[in-house]
Amino acid sequence: MAESDEQYDALGAIYERAKHIPTGLAERATLLSAVGDLRGKSVLDVGCGTGFYTRLFHDLGAVRVAGVDSAGEMIGYARYVEAREPRGIGYEQHDAASLPVMGEFDVVTAVWLLGYAEDVAALDAMIGNLKANLAPGGRLVALVPNPDADWDLLAQYGRYGYEITRTGPLDVKQPVSVHVLGDPPFDFDSFFWEGGVFDGALDRAGLLDVTRQPCVTPDDDRGEEFWGPLRKSPSFAVFTAVRGES
Numbered sequence: 001m002a003e004s005d006e007q008y009d010a011l012g013a014i015y016e017r018a019k020h021i022p023t024g025l026a027e028r029a030t031l032l033s034a035v036g037d038l039r040g041k042s043v044l045d046v047g048c049g050t051g052f053y054t055r056l057f058h059d060l061g062a063v064r065v066a067g068v069d070s071a072g073e074m075i076g077y078a079r080y081v082e083a084r085e086p087r088g089i090g091y092e093q094h095d096a097a098s099l100p101v102m103g104e105f106d107v108v109t110a111v112w113l114l115g116y117a118e119d120v121a122a123l124d125a126m127i128g129n130l131k132a133n134l135a136p137g138g139r140l141v142a143l144v145p146n147p148d149a150d151w152d153l154l155a156q157y158g159r160y161g162y163e164i165t166r167t168g169p170l171d172v173k174q175p176v177s178v179h180v181l182g183d184p185p186f187d188f189d190s191f192f193w194e195g196g197v198f199d200g201a202l203d204r205a206g207l208l209d210v211t212r213q214p215c216v217t218p219d220d221d222r223g224e225e226f227w228g229p230l231r232k233s234p235s236f237a238v239f240t241a242v243r244g245e246s
Contacts, residue, residue: 003197005080006246010226011178012050012081014076014169014184014186015049015050015074015186016050016052016224017180018161018162018180019052021160021161021162021180021182022069022159022160022161022222022226022230023062023160023161023162023230023234023235023236024228025159025217026160026162026215026216026217026218026230026231026234027049027143027234027235027236028056028144029216029218030213030215030218030234030236030238031053031109031111031141031143031238032056033121033213033214033216034141034213034240035057035107035109035139035141036060036139036236037061038057038060038061038107038171039061039062040061040062040063041059041061041062041063041106042058042063042064042065042096042103042104042105042106042135043058043059043062043064043065043066043105043107043108043109044064044065044067044102044103044105044107044108044109044133045065045066045067045068045111046068046096046099046108046109046110046112046113046130046133046140047068047069047070047096047110047112047113048067048069048074048075048078048091048112049074049111049112050067050074050077050078050079050081051067051074051077051078051082051089051091052080053065053068053109053111054089054091055081055087055089057085057107057109058087058088059087060114060175062107064090064105065087065088066089066090066091066092066102066103066105067089067090067091067092068091068092068093068094068096068099068102069093069094070093070094070095070096071093072093072160075091075092076093078091079091090171096110096113096126096129096130097122097125097126097129098129098225099126099129099130099132099133100128101132101133102133102186103133104133104134104135104136105133105134105135105137105138106135106138106139107138107139107140107141108130108131108133108134108138108139108140108141109140109141109142109143110126110130110140110141110142110143110147110188111142111143112143112144112202113126113142113144113189114126114127114142114144114191115144115145115173115190115192115193116191116236119172120172120197120201121223123197123198123201124201124204124205127140127201127204127205128205130142131205131206131207131243133205134164134243135243136243136244136245136246137242137243137244138242138243139240139241139242139246140202140207140240140241140242140243141238141239141240142202142209142238142239142240142241143225143236143237143238144189144193144198144200144236144237144238144239145176145190145192145193145235145236145237146192146233146234146235146236146237147192147193147194147195147196147197147237148195148233148235148237149233149234149235150232151194153229153232153233154233154235156229157235158181159226160230160235161181161182162178162180162235163177163178163179163180163181163183164176164177164178164179164235165177167189170194172193172197173191173192173193173194173197174191174192174193174194175189175190175191176189176190176191176192177189177190178190191226194202194245196237197237198237199212202239202241205241206244207241207242207243207244208241208242208244209240209241210240210241211239211240211241212237212238212239213238213239213240215230215231215234215236215238217230217238219230
């Protein structure tokens, strides 16, 4: 195996581990519930990272799937997996702030993307670019940090696979550091925005049926004692909205 392959495999093993810890399982279940039946549909995954969900959308029956991300390292890994396991997915490097119109898609997803907008004006611009890629009647699905998070419950999140620490004062958004447990552990920065910002931005974009989806957790033997607190205060929230027919 070439050294670059080894580096890519290590990258994927680290970053995609977060999709398999308990909070990642709940994230996945909630997102897929919100996305709905993808059979025969086209999907654009904006902020696709390593392509984890992009590949999953294809495997769930989407007939045309594309992924974009601003990070060349992530796009490189996604293309590496595509070359190794061809699905016909195209990946391009774009920043959501300057995302071009890549076509008309039945579903556009933005997973952990909108929280990184610089401010409300930048958030509005991002959502406008996402909307521009939706077909009439198409569905936008955005997974963002939970604007109604209970910080006492988030302080106990180690049982779900990571720890969240506030790193600055709360303004429109609360800066945090996320420490993903495991071997090796890794950290990333995120921002929890105040309530009403994300749904307000979706409304301002002229999108319809703006809805916050219920949190879905796996039906496994860990039961309500384990999953109940996570459903009460997940680290994420999923909003959906629809582009009008005109």
